[in-house]
Amino acid sequence: MVKLVFGINGMFNRPNSSSPWDPSNTVNFLDYTARNSISVYGFELGNELTTKVLPDVLGKDFILFHTLVAKFWPDAQTRPRIIGPDLNPNSAWLNSFLSVAGPVMDVITYHLYIGYGLNPNLTNQLQDPSFLDLERQTAMPITESVGSLAPHAEIWAGETAAAWHSGQQGTTNTFISSIWYVDQLGSLAILGHKAVCRQCLVGGFYGLLNWTNVDPNPDFFTALLWKSTMGTKVLKITPDPSALDVRVYAHCSAIDKSGITLAVINLNNVTTYNMNVRGFSNTKRHEYRVSSPALESNQYFINSRAMKAEIDGTITPWTPIDADGPLTIRAHEILFASFYDVGKSACAS
Secondary structure (H helix, E strand, C coil): CCCCEEEECCCCCCCCCCCCCCCHHHHHHHHHHHHCCCCCCEEEECCCCCCCCCHHHHHHHHHHHHHHHHHHCCCCCCCCEEEEEEECCCHHHHHHHHHHHHHHCCEEEEEECCEECCCCCHHHHCCCHHHHCHHHHHHHHHHHHHHHHCCCCEEEEEEECCEECCCCCCCCCCHHHHHHHHHHHHHHHHCCCCEEEECCCECCCCCCECCCCCCECHHHHHHHHHHHHEEEEEECCCCCCCCCCEEEEEEEECCCCCCEEEEEEECCCCCCEEECCCCCCCCCEEEEEEECCCCCCCCCEECCEECCECCCCCECCCCCEEECCCEEECCCCEEEEEECCCCCCCCCC
8 A cells, every 4th residue: 555645844944944834835735635535644844954954943843834734634644744854963962853843743854874985995985884783873862762752653764875975886775775774774663653755756876776777676575574564563582692793683473463574684795604492382484595796787686586566567476485493694695584383473463
């Protein structure tokens, strides 16, 4: 199901950072949308306004915005959600904003890019555990601000990719980006994010689809595989602290609601790791092994089968591998392992 979130211009007729927002254009738009019963999941006011609008001023704008949306959708059960402010990470600014607007916010959005598209060392950075840790280090202050000042609101990464400045040809549209992507999805899920909105579907070198021919880039298949295997309940795990090159995330399974799926990433370019999973009564599982001939290749294999989209839009089907016993994760491989017979677990109903 497609859920439409419509962005609203937060700078309309605003001459300076301390001036209030002019909602006249938005009022006409909201009126048209409501009268025509157009289904909208939410409205997001503003985009990267931290250097353009004072936080308390924008907070008052959001209170007005909430009042306008409630006027056209009086039923709170069907009312589009109030989303924003879509800021570049700045917890001090966000604290001031939420001190004013926190009670009316449904979703807090911000932008998250740890890489820079013009950095020639980007491919190496995306294999560095300490660099990948920047995701959590950047997101944590945002999470803490929302938890303190708007605990009822969801947190979304409202715009994100491995690198800003339209990404980087040969990096953010190749397999190395999927290593970053799985790690980001796992990291932000641990921090309680409810959505991760990719920049973008088509455009630049960081789109999920190739902007010249609309063929899927590797991250497109990664998004599908994550959604198909990783459920929404996040589980706490304790990985081996000595294996810095291996990143592991655990969720209740999207395949078997009582099962558990692990997402495992091997950042090492040489070493194959064998891993013992403790705490499961049974290690029988379905495996989905993701690989590519090279980090900077746009070829994407699931269990050695090349993935592609046909001209009619159908996607190459993937078939799991049945496995048991210790996990094996090869160099520069991503593994989704869905354990389906684990006995009593946090996922069992």
